[in-house]
Amino acid sequence: MTATVRRPTKRGGNGRHPLAKAPTGIPGLDEITNGGLPRGRPTLVCGGAGCGKSLLAMEFLVRGALEYDEPGVFMSFEETTDDLVENARSLGFDLPKLSTRRRLLLDYVHVEPGDLTESGEYDLEGLFIRLGHAIDSIGAKRVVLDTIELLFSALSDEFVLRAELARLFRWLKAKRVTAIVTGERRGDQLTRHGLEEFVSDCVILLDQRVTDQSATRRLRILKYRGSAHGGNEMPFLIDDHGLSVLPITSLGLAHQASTAHVSTGVVGLDGMFGRKGFYRGNSVLVSGTAGTGKSSVAAHFVDAACRRGERALYLAFEESPSQIARNMRSIGIDLEPWMRRDKLRILAQRPTALGLEAHLVAIHRVIADWKPRVVVVDPVTNMIAVGSETEVKAMLARLIDFMKLRQITALFTSLTEGGGAAERTDLGVSSLMDVWMVLGNLEENGERNRTIQIVKARGMAHSNQVREFVITGQGITLVDVSRRADGSVAIGSARGAQQRQQARAGIPEVRRRAK
Amino acid sequence: MKDGARPTWRLRLYVAGQTPKSIAALANLTRLCEGHLAGRYHIEVVDLLAQPHLAREDEIVVIPTLVRTQPLPIRTVVGDLSNEERVLVALGVMPRERGE
Numbered sequence: 355m356t357a358t359v360r361r362p363t364k365r366g367g368n369g370r371h372p373l374a375k376a377p378t379g380i381p382g383l384d385e386i387t388n389g390g391l392p393r394g395r396p397t398l399v400c401g402g403a404g405c406g407k408s409l410l411a412m413e414f415l416v417r418g419a420l421e422y423d424e425p426g427v428f429m430s431f432e433e434t435t436d437d438l439v440e441n442a443r444s445l446g447f448d449l450p451k452l453s454t455r456r457r458l459l460l461d462y463v464h465v466e467p468g469d470l471t472e473s474g475e476y477d478l479e480g481l482f483i484r485l486g487h488a489i490d491s492i493g494a495k496r497v498v499l500d501t502i503e504l505l506f507s508a509l510s511d512e513f514v515l516r517a518e519l520a521r522l523f524r525w526l527k528a529k530r531v532t533a534i535v536t537g538e539r540r541g542d543q544l545t546r547h548g549l550e551e552f553v554s555d556c557v558i559l560l561d562q563r564v565t566d567q568s569a570t571r572r573l574r575i576l577k578y579r580g581s582a583h584g585g586n587e588m589p590f591l592i593d594d595h596g597l598s599v600l601p602i603t604s605l606g607l608a609h610q611a612s613t614a615h616v617s618t619g620v621v622g623l624d625g626m627f628g629r630k631g632f633y634r635g636n637s638v639l640v641s642g643t644a645g646t647g648k649s650s651v652a653a654h655f656v657d658a659a660c661r662r663g664e665r666a667l668y669l670a671f672e673e674s675p676s677q678i679a680r681n682m683r684s685i686g687i688d689l690e691p692w693m694r695r696d697k698l699r700i701l702a703q704r705p706t707a708l709g710l711e712a713h714l715v716a717i718h719r720v721i722a723d724w725k726p727r728v729v730v731v732d733p734v735t736n737m738i739a740v741g742s743e744t745e746v747k748a749m750l751a752r753l754i755d756f757m758k759l760r761q762i763t764a765l766f767t768s769l770t771e772g773g774g775a776a777e778r779t780d781l782g783v784s785s786l787m788d789v790w791m792v793l794g795n796l797e798e799n800g801e802r803n804r805t806i807q808i809v810k811a812r813g814m815a816h817s818n819q820v821r822e823f824v825i826t827g828q829g830i831t832l833v834d835v836s837r838r839a840d841g842s843v844a845i846g847s848a849r850g851a852q853q854r855q856q857a858r859a860g861i862p863e864v865r866r867r868a869k
Numbered sequence: 870m871k872d873g874a875r876p877t878w879r880l881r882l883y884v885a886g887q888t889p890k891s892i893a894a895l896a897n898l899t900r901l902c903e904g905h906l907a908g909r910y911h912i913e914v915v916d917l918l919a920q921p922h923l924a925r926e927d928e929i930v931v932i933p934t935l936v937r938t939q940p941l942p943i944r945t946v947v948g949d950l951s952n953e954e955r956v957l958v959a960l961g962v963m964p965r966e967r968g969e
Contacts, residue, residue, distance in 0.1 A: 464928055471944075471959035474893070474951035479885040479932035483917045484924035491922075509931065509947075 373580045376424070376496070376532040379417025380410070381718075382599030383573070386588060388581055391556055396526050396533040398553040400544045401560030406571060406592055407536040408433065409445065410560070411498040413596045414534055416447045418496045419457035424532075426496035427459045427488045431504040435460045445596045456492045461485075465508035472510060478518040482525060494531060501536040506547050516547075523552045544576075555579050561587075573599055589749075591715045598715045600752060611635070611813070616728070616763045619658030620651060622832030626808055626817040632789055633813065634727075635761040637754045639734075639784055641768040642793030647804060647823070648767035649673075650830055651793070652730045653682040653689065655765050660692040664727035667720060668700040671736035675700035686828045699724065704736075713737070714749050718756060729757060734766040734783065747783055754786055788812040796822075796845060803846040806832070822849065878902070878910040878960070879939035885932045886918045890949045894933035897950035905962050937961075 375389035384390050391397045399407050415426030430438055438460055439449045452458035509515055526533050537545030544550045557577040563570050572587045590599040615630035624631040632638055640648050656666040670678055679689045692698035737746045757764045784790050790809040795802050807820045822845040823832045836849045844852040884891035902910040917924050931947040937960050946959045
C-alpha cells in the first residue's frame with residue numbers, strides 16, 4: 355500500500371507538471387508561476403525595505419485560508435501582531451476573524467539585540483517546538499517566516515544559526531508545509547545573511563523604483579526549479595484589494611483564434627472586411643490626426659455591441675462620460691440608454707491621475723469582474739503621458755493578451771500628430787494589432803473630405819480602397835466609390851459631379867472589388 | 870552591604886527533552902547556585918516537549934534558555950551555561966559576590 359500513490363494534481367497545476375503547486379490566489383502571480391508556489395516547499399521572497407514582502411506573504415496565507423482551505427501560520431520577527439492586523443486591514447483582510455476561526459495563527463517572535471546573554475552552546479529547538487505547535491494546533495498547510503534573518507542580530511553564533519536554519523528548512527519540507535520565507539535585500543546580495551542558499555526551489559524578488567516621480571513596484575521570479583516561469587519583471591500593485599501582479603505577457607500567444615465575426619457598427623465598413631466586420635477577439639487600431647472621427651468609429655462599434663446585447667467597456671482618457679454621450683448624440687448615436695441598462699460602462703480618467711500600473715490594474719479588474727465582450731480604449735496615445743514608450747508598449751501587449759484570452763474584441767484609437775505620415779502611430783503599437791484602420795482628411799478642390807482605409811487585417815480578405823465617409827446626424831456612412839474615366843477615385847463634390855455625369859451618360863458606377 | 874531581605878532567586882530553565890545541552894545546563898546551573906546562592910534560589914525546569922504551548926507563551930526561541938523571574942527585572946541567558954562568569958554577571962550575582 356505504499357509508493358504507487360500519485361498525488362492528485364491540484365487546480366492551477368497542469369497534469370504534466372512534476373511539481374505540485376500551491377496557488378497563492380494573488381491575481382497574476384499564479385499565472386506567471388504556472389499555478390502557484392512549489393507545494394510543500396519553502397519559497398524565498400526578498401526585496402528592500404517597504405517593497406511589499408510581508409504583504410505578499412500575508413496575502414498568501416489569507417487567500418490560502420479563505421480560498422483554498424489551507425490554514426496558515428505567520429511567524430513575524432519584525433512586526434507585532436497588532437501591526438500585522440493593522441497592515442492587513444488596509445488590504446481588506448480581517449485577521450482577528452481568521453484567527454478566531456483558527457484559519458490563521460499569528461506569532462510575533464520578539465528578538466531584540468542585547469536582550470539576552472549567551473553562555474555556552476545553544477540551538478533553536480525552542481523555535482522548532484513553537485512553530486511545530488502552531489502548525490499542529492490549526493492544521494496549517496502554509497507558513498510564513500518574516501523575516502527570520504533578524505535572529506542574526508540577536509544571536510552572535512553565526513555558525514550555529516546557519517546550521518539551524520538549514521535544519522529548519524529541511525524540517526519545513528518534512529512537515530510538507532508550503533512556506534514563504536522573506537529576506538531583506540542589501541546591496542547586490544539577495545538577503546543579508548544568504549538565506550538563498552537554503553531555499554533552492556523558488557526565489558521571488560520584489561523591487562520598488564521611482565521613475566518620473568511615481569513609484570513603481572516590480573516582481574521577478576529569479577528562480578523556479580522544475581517549473582517554467584517568466585523571467586520578466588512584472589509590475590505589481592498594492593491597493594485595498596491586496597496585491598495584483600500584471601503579468602499577462604506570460605499568457606503568451608496560446609489564445610484560441612476565433613472565426614466568429616463582430617460588426618464594426620459602421621454601415622458599409624463591414625463590407626470592407628468581406629461584409630462581416632472584425633473577428634471576435636481581434637485587437638483593432640484606429641489611427642488618425644485630430645478630428646478625423648476616431649471616437650465616432652469607436653462609438654459605432656460600442657453601440658453595435660450593445661444592440662447585440664453585449665457588454666461594452668469604454669475607457670475614455672480625454673472626455674467625461676457625459677461629454678462623450680453628448681457628442682455622440684449629435685451624430686445620432688444615443689449611448690445613454692445603454693449606460694442606464696448597464697450594457698455600457700464609460701470609465702473616464704486622465705492617465706496622469708494614476709500611475710501606469712494602477713491604470714492597468716483598474717482596467718483588468720473591471721474586465722475580470724464585469725466581463726465585457728467589447729472594449730474601447732480612447733485614445734491609447736494618452737498613456738504615453740504616464741510612462742515611457744517601451745513601458746506603455748509592454749503594458750499594451752499585456753492588456754491585449756489579457757483581452758484576447760477572454761475573446762474580447764478591443765478597439766484602440768490612436769492620435770497621429772499632424773504632419774506625420776498617416777501610417778505611423780506614436781506608439782509603434784501597430785504590430786500588436788490584428789486590424790489597423792487609418793482615418794484621414796483629404797484636402798482637394800478647396801474642401802476637406804474624410805477618408806478611411808484598412809492598412810492591415812490579419813487573416814481576412816479586406817478592401818484595398820481608400821474610402822470616403824461622411825459623418826452626419828445619422829452617424830458615419832461610407833459613400834460609394836466613384837471613379838473617373840482615368841481610374842482615379844473622385845471624392846467630395848467631385849464625386850457628386852462624377853456620379854451625376856455618369857448617371858446622365860447611363861454608365862453604371864464602376865466599383866473596384868476587394869482584391 | 871546588608872542583605873536583611875535576602876531575596877529568593879527564582880530561576881526557570883527551559884529545555885527540550887534530555888539533550889546533552891539541557892543536561893549540561895541544569896548541572897551547570899545547580900552548581901553555580903549552590904556556590905553563590907545557597908539556600909536562596911529556586912530552579913524550575915520547563916520541558917517544552919511536554920508543554921509545547923509554553924514556547925509561544927513564554928517567548929522561547931533558543932534552547933536552553935534560563936530566565937531569572939525574581940528578583941526583577943527579568944533577565945535571560947541562553948546556552949548550556951558553561952561560561953559561569955557570564956551567567957553570574959547576567960543574573961546579577963557576580964558584582965555582589967565580588968563586593969564582599
